[in-house]
Amino acid sequence: MKPAGFEYVVPRTVPEALAALADTGRDVRVLAGGQSLLLEMRLQRLRPDLLVDINRIAGLDRVGVDDGMVEVGALVRHEVFDSPRAVPGPLGTLLSLAAPNIAHPPIRALGTMVGSLAWAHPASEWCAIAAALDAVISLRGPEGAREVPAHDWFRGPFTTARRPGELLVSVRLPLLGEGTGVGFIEHRRTHFSFAQVGVAAALTVHDGVIVEARIGLANCADRPVRARAAEQVLVGADVGGDSFARAGRVAADEDAAPLAEPYADVEYRRHAVAVLVGRTLRQAAEGARQ
Missing domain, CATH: 3.30.43.10 (Uridine Diphospho-n-acetylenolpyruvylglucosamine Reductase, domain 2)
Incomplete structure (x- = not known):
């Protein structure tokens, strides 16, 4: 057609x-x-x-760092984040773990992170990371500039807080500090399928104790989800033991709200959430120890 x-x-x-x-x-x-x-x-x-x-607008293709935040312009392509050096520290590692999961190279060469946030597909890797890190979306419109945090941005499948006449110009993500490890894992039916479940995680560990946890879930509800109930299980817990498995079960039972799909019923998808959250947290914990 x-x-x-x-x-x-x-x-x-x-x-x-x-x-x-x-x-x-x-x-x-x-x-x-x-x-x-x-x-x-x-x-x-x-x-x-x-x-x-908007591809001819100068200045929208930049990645900048200022005051503990990374700002990604509306024309920055997915492939930029294939390298962990594109962004400093653990955040760069997290973005580089997620980027290869996005479609395939020709799409990563053209598609943009900010475009993914505007499209708001529930299975989007960038949307799950934005939810986990409570990113801030910057817009310009008829009434001037405004910013919307990720927890207010996503309203449902392909639905956001964008108002008529507004243009997304950038997204800001917090730099992740010392002692933070990150992980990103997703499960899909085929290499070219959308993720049935995707998990982004960041753990900050001091003296073997988790002091901060951030978990984002992709395709586990009608919008990206920050797994706050699972995060509460982790804060104050020792790294290791059964805390990651417990957080996975809580994420599956309390944070996720999956719908049945042709190749995965709700029970299967909740099981996948529990398993992948546990695995991603273990990946993040390994990074925090290094």
Whole structure:
């Protein structure tokens, strides 16, 4: 199939992009990487009236570090994070563990982290990490600039807190400090399938005791989930023992709300959550010991 007809504009500045997005009487979509949007248009499941291509806007393709935060611009491609050196410290390691799970190389060369947050697929690796780290999404719109924390951003499948006429310009993620280990593991039916379950974890350990835990779950509910009940099991616990297995069971029973899929019923998916959370926490704990 071919896309339905649409208008196409290429702004050179953020104000020009906002002027195009202000046409709220029509279905206006933003094109950055386009790896999800263009497929939906080709299948005519989406039929936008206007496509706003932001790829010529200078400055949106940068990764910056300031005041303990990493800021990723709207045009930074997935493949940038294949290397742990793209971002300092444990956060760079976490992003590099997640990046290879995103589709395959041609898509990683074009798709963007911020685009994934805008699309808000429940199985998105970046969305799970954003939930775990409580990332901050930065937007510009008719009423000026605003920021939305990840726990308020995701509203449901492919649904976010973005308002009409707004443009996502960047996301900010906290740098993970000394003594923090990270892990990322996902389970999928085939190499090219979306993850049936994905888990991102960061553990901060001092003298063998977990002082902070962050766990994000992908495709375990209708939106990415921060597994706060499981995190509470871990804080104050010794590294090792049965704390990781207990946290996995709590994540499966209390934090996750999986739906049945053609190849995985709810019971199977809860079991997968419990197992993968335990494995990912062990991976993170190994990093914290190094």
